[in-house]
Amino acid sequence: MASPPHTTLETNAPPGSGSAMERLQCILEREDFPRLITVLQEQGFEVIGPTVRDGAIVYERLETAKDLPEGWTDAQEAGQYRLNKRQDHALFGYAVGPHSWKQFLFPANSRLLSLHRDGNGFTVETPAEPAPRYAFIGVRSCELRAIAIQDKVFLGSGAVDRTYAERREPLFIVALQCGVAGGTCFCVSMQAGPRAETGFDLALTEVLEETRHYFVVQTGSDRGAQILAALPHRAAFPEEIQAARRITDHTARTMGREMPKADIPALLKANYDHARWDAVAERCLTCANCTLACPTCFCSTVEDVTDLTGNHAERWRKWDSCFTLSFSSVAGGITRASAKSRYRQWLTHKLATWHDQFGSSGCVGCGRCITWCPVGIDITEEVRALTQTAPPTPPAPG
Template identity: 55%
Template sequence: MKTLDKKSLDKLIQSLKNEGYVTIGPLQKNGAIVFEEINGVKDLPAGYTDEQAAGKYRLNKTDSNLLFSYNVGPQSWKKFLFPTRLKLWSAQKNGKGFDIKHNGEAHKKFAFIGVRSCELSAILIQDKVFMNGSYTDSHYKAIRDNIFIVAVNCTKAGATCFCASMNTGPKALNGFDIAITEVSAGKEHYFTAEDGSAKGKKLLMALEIPAASPDQKKTAEEAVKAASEKMGRKLNTQGIREMLYKNFDHPVWEETAAKCLSCANCTLVCPTCFCSNVEDVTDLTGNHTERWREWDSCFNLEYSKVAGGNFRTSVKARYRQWMTHKLASWEEQFGTLGCVGCGRCITWCPVGLDITKQAADIRAAQRV
């Protein structure tokens, strides 16, 4: 394990740029932490911290010099791997036929700086969806194969986070190239850094930085452990699949549906949700047409419209489907639950609905 100061962290970012990576990291923008291109440590949101609760998000500026003292914001890394809107192909009339052009955009090499442990797990979950044998999404794979990940272990627990319950955090265990922990102890401010891949190891070696001392390692480990103990939410996953299947008619679904706006915010902010719709757009001359893929949500009424009718017309059916998929049937499809406990769906639900509360309410008064 190595130790970095701000200067060497900046050097790490510059090295990634020199290797041709577009460096993406957290930025403070419009009152939230978002992910965009960064040019160095100077762009990171120093001193910002967030306040989160069900249906509430506030960013506050403090005098602290910490660069990663906030939890996850409204965006996740899926916006780079699975863009909100993507042109799949276009067709241009040529005489009596059409010239078809498939989306052949040159894929960028991204370095993600500041990926939290829950988000690493979300990327690993989306890999199962988008790189599933013969059903591989070529756009996703082209980007995924070239990503460099600098993870940041959380030393502050968010009020809506429950990664500890889902075994997805707050410490990054795999899926990264380098993982850092930010430590502020007295006048000291440093990062411990461990490699998780050969690429990460090579980059850390090239920085010529010192090894972390046993004290530095211990302080970093204790800070992450403290975050785990102070986690804002919990979700008991014991037998959750059977519990949800057996409580299909539980009154919780009706009570929740009475509040839910079916706005789809929860699915848009969720780092594991992957549904999309495909739309064809033709210009007025009829000479040019394009096929686009865009994010969709199981909360949209049209989502469940098929030939012969709609099989989920009520909000109750749509909320129940979303939550049961995340915490039950996802496991049958992909061998893991579809929730990593990031808490975004709780924070960004305009009416403050809370997946951990619905699950606890069902468990407290099980019907069977």
């Protein structure tokens, strides 16, 4: 075997352009992988990654690489999720689970204010505790896209959300090039994966061969290059880079689902009265699972609570869902009383009006809403039904 090609990493040359990053592909051996977590912890990051809990792969704080779901995989279908043992010791041999990273950047419950009664009035205090400094390990391409979409919502559309901004700014991202397509995955048809090209500090492809287990590592930022420099690594051989490429190519060919090719925003805006909404409403439980599992859904509500003395109040922001009745409740009554109107709001927002609001689709093809729907409603199947039965498109409103 030839000696590894020279890499510029030892000189700390920063990756400046796409082509420079392309060159910076290195090898991290499996036995050295735990160091990645240790090095990030030493840099002051709280490391979050996949782990097995309650029969599912969820995202939680990792202490060591032993917390990763080694040797596990998942089987996913509409309304179904099961963990199975793999024949090998892959650390990332599964698709996405019920959690998404949004729970860390946009917490499901966050305290906005504390208020203290003060004579006849009150004083207002904003939380002073510093935001956590997270490093995420195992972020999929679809999830990077989801983070980019929430960046647009919380940072790039006018007002800046402080809670999100102070978690997002220091975030270190270790992406994972998907080696497994789940039964409900359809990132290819949303142009959101499976290969991550941008938006990460480091990206890993896990390669399992007969006798070897290693990671091909790409750097995506100066910070990423610095962390890699602290790990045992060497430049990758072309055949190792090709092996990594073959893995994501295979993942792309084995997607469990596909979003139909159509002008979906125009289709949905022209079909607010389609009979399919009544059909899906017959099945939809309006349970809100899809919105909680969705990595881009951002709706929230604000609640004020007091202690027993009535002298201290707190204002909390909590995830909310367009599937609840209270979501559209005003003094005059409830706007979206029927299940039909609530499912229609969710789907048309996600796939149509999201483009008007944020310049892209709100869907990344991760398949969570399909897997975690208790009755197995499939977003791709609903769109397909509309494309197949919609009358010729009249001009869309708006």
